[in-house]
Amino acid sequence: MLNSIKSFLDIPSPMSLPLLGHTYLFLPGVTSLVCPGQRLRCISDEPAEQLKSASKDFMDGLYKTLIGPPIWKLFETDGYKQLKCSHQIIYRTIESYLKDFQKMYKTNPNFLKETNPFMYTLLSNKNLSQDDCNMLAIEVFLGGIDTTATTMAFTLHYLAQNESVQEKVRQNLSDDSYLKACIKETLRLRPTAGANSRFLPQDTVIGGYLIPKNTLVSAFSSITSHSEEYFKNADQYIPDRWLRNSNTAFHKFASLPFGYGPRMCPGKRLVENEMVILLREILKNFKLETDSAHIGMVYRMNRIAEKSINIKFLHTNH
Numbered sequence: 052m053l054n055s056i057k058s059f060l061d062i063p064s065p066m067s068l069p070l071l072g073h074t075y076l077f078l079p080g081v082t083s084l085v086c087p088g089q090r091l092r093c094i095s096d097e098p099a100e101q102l103k104s105a106s107k108d109f110m111d112g113l114y115k116t117l118i119g120p121p122i123w124k125l126f127e128t129d130g131y132k133q134l135k136c137s138h139q140i141i142y143r144t145i146e147s148y149l150k151d152f153q154k155m156y157k158t159n160p161n162f163l164k165e166t167n168p169f170m171y172t173l174l175s176n177k178n179l180s181q182d183d184c185n186m187l188a189i190e191v192f193l194g195g196i197d198t199t200a201t202t203m204a205f206t207l208h209y210l211a212q213n214e215s216v217q218e219k220v221r222q223n224l225s226d227d228s229y230l231k232a233c234i235k236e237t238l239r240l241r242p243t244a245g246a247n248s249r250f251l252p253q254d255t256v257i258g259g260y261l262i263p264k265n266t267l268v269s270a271f272s273s274i275t276s277h278s279e280e281y282f283k284n285a286d287q288y289i290p291d292r293w294l295r296n297s298n299t300a301f302h303k304f305a306s307l308p309f310g311y312g313p314r315m316c317p318g319k320r321l322v323e324n325e326m327v328i329l330l331r332e333i334l335k336n337f338k339l340e341t342d343s344a345h346i347g348m349v350y351r352m353n354r355i356a357e358k359s360i361n362i363k364f365l366h367t368n369h
């Protein structure tokens with residue numbers, strides 16, 4: 052059955068979400084041009100704070116708006132108001148930054164190409180309108196906020212819980228592969244996306260069933276990634292299973308935290324690098340401890356921790 056996931060996730064379907072008078076384009080490939088750290092570095096402190104709180108409201112508002120019957124189409128519900136207000140803040144902030152980049156593109160395109168290839172690619176694409184550029188830039192922020200924060204927080208939680216794994220990370224800090232294995236193991240146990248979904252553009256046979264065109268099909272890899280059928284000791288945090296030299300083999304579609312195919316997450320490489328850099332700095336300087344035992348996930352727009360993740364950071368030189 053897992054092999055059949057490929058048949059529909061591989062569909063190069065264009066996807067757009069018309070909302071709030073704009074169209075979210077989700078163009079594959081475009082956001083993958085963002086360098087690590089760039090999306091945070093180009094925004095100064097105060098607007099970054101505003102964006103942070105607006106993006107939380109945006110995710111909450113979007114969830115409340117899309118989860119129930121669409122009464123927001125008849126009148127503005129509280130969720131819709133939250134969504135609209137946060138969207139305006141995000142849109143205005145990004146728009147003003149984009150204007151600065153546009154000036155730079157006109158006066159010194161080569162400098163922009165070197166220092167911000169993402170913005171250069173957006174602005175030099177003649178098929179994109181001003182609104183398209185704004186929406187794609189917004190995607191880079193919104194696509195990566197909750198997902199990255201949740202994965203970071205859970206990785207710190209698992210490392211705090213598993214002292215021997217934490218020590219092994221510290222001993223292998225110069226080599227990214229063990230830290231990457233920890234991130235993969237966090238995403239296996241606590242993936243921020245419950246499922247990967249596609250609307251079928253044509254009638255498609257999946258796992259022996261004929262599914263009609265336009266049906267929304269979801270592969271719940273958050274279930275298979277937790278299943279003993281695919282992972283031995285599935286409930287345990289064992290990053291070693293992801294190392295190249297480990298003897299454990301498992302199906303490549305059993306854990307798909309970044310999706311698969313033309314619409315898979317374009318932020319994957321960026322976020323892996325960001326998290327490795329941050330985790331390495333934290334573990335160099337701090338020993339992690341926690342009193343929390345099990346922390347599950349709840350569904351919002353992305354899956355997030357069901358409660359606060361509390362971690363003690365103890366200076367290693369004390």
Ligand code: HEM
Nearest residue numbers: 077079194195198199202244308309310311314315316318
């Ligand atoms: C741990 C962090 C992240 C996780 C777990 C994650 C996960 C995902 C998943 C599961 C999808 C849907 C893939 C599919 O349907 O096949 C997705 C799509 C997307 N992600 Fe991420 N993501 C993360 C970070 C980021 C970051 C940092 C960015 C931006 C820099 C980003 C931008 C996007 C965009 C734009 C899409 C839509 C792609 C499309 O539809 O073509 N993500 N992500």
